[in-house]
Amino acid sequence: MGIIGPDDEHVAAIRDADSVSWSVRAAAGRRLAASAELAGFTHVLHRLLLDNQDTGVIEETAEALLARGDSSGLRTVLATLACAASTDALDELSAAVDCNPMWTTVERTACLVKQLQELVADDDEGVRNEALRLLDPILQRRK
Numbered sequence: 001m002g003i004i005g006p007d008d009e010h011v012a013a014i015r016d017a018d019s020v021s022w023s024v025r026a027a028a029g030r031r032l033a034a035s036a037e038l039a040g041f042t043h044v045l046h047r048l049l050l051d052n053q054d055t056g057v058i059e060e061t062a063e064a065l066l067a068r069g070d071s072s073g074l075r076t077v078l079a080t081l082a083c084a085a086s087t088d089a090l091d092e093l094s095a096a097v098d099c100n101p102m103w104t105t106v107e108r109t110a111c112l113v114k115q116l117q118e119l120v121a122d123d124d125e126g127v128r129n130e131a132l133r134l135l136d137p138i139l140q141r142r143k
Contacts, residue, residue, distance in 0.1 A: 010035065017044050022054035029061030038065075038072050049080040055092045062096035069102065071115045075127055078119065078134075082126025097134065113138055 009031065016028035029048040032041045045065065051057035065073035074097075081093040103112045116138075119131035 010041070014041070014044055017048055022051075022056050025051060025054070025057045026060040029057060030064040033061060033064035033068065033073065038076055042076060045076055046080050049077065049093065050084060050086070050089050052086060052089075055088050058089055058092040059096060062093055063100075066096060066100050066102065069108075069111065071118055074112075074115050075119055075122065078127045078130040079124055082124070082130050109138065 013028045013031040016024050017032070019025050019028070025048060029045065032038075032045055032048075035041060038045065045061060048057055048061045049065075051061075062077050065077050067073070077093060077097060081090070081097065084090045084093055102108050113135065116131045116135040119127055120135060122128050122131065
């Protein structure tokens with residue numbers, strides 16, 4: 001048995017994203033969300049964030065992306081939230097973003113505000129709109 005490298009792990013996660021098992025798809029979402037570079041997996045993450053078979057896949061993938069604590073993870077969730085059409089996906093993605101316990105501390109809220117201010121200038125209109133939607137109430141509370 002050979003050693004599994006990072007590329008092999010990504011290939012396995014991409015394959016698992018098509019599994020019939022919700023828990024395997026959710027695990028694939030968590031593994032891909034943990035990748036240092038998300039750009040190569042955006043389409044697969046997007047599909048998992050819109051999973052129409054089980055909201056657990058959406059929830060776990062979104063939470064893993066947000067747990068990164070960086071703009072890339074947040075951007076991926078916001079981009080998907082902007083185009084989500086099903087009520088289940090909208091509810092799960094909104095809950096992941098709006099109720100994220102990471103953003104309950106002053107430091108983490110400041111980090112969120114900084115990321116949202118960066119994403120307000122994003123090339124993607126959906127990302128910009130979602131970032132503004134989240135940023136406005138935070139800035140209003142600070143006044």
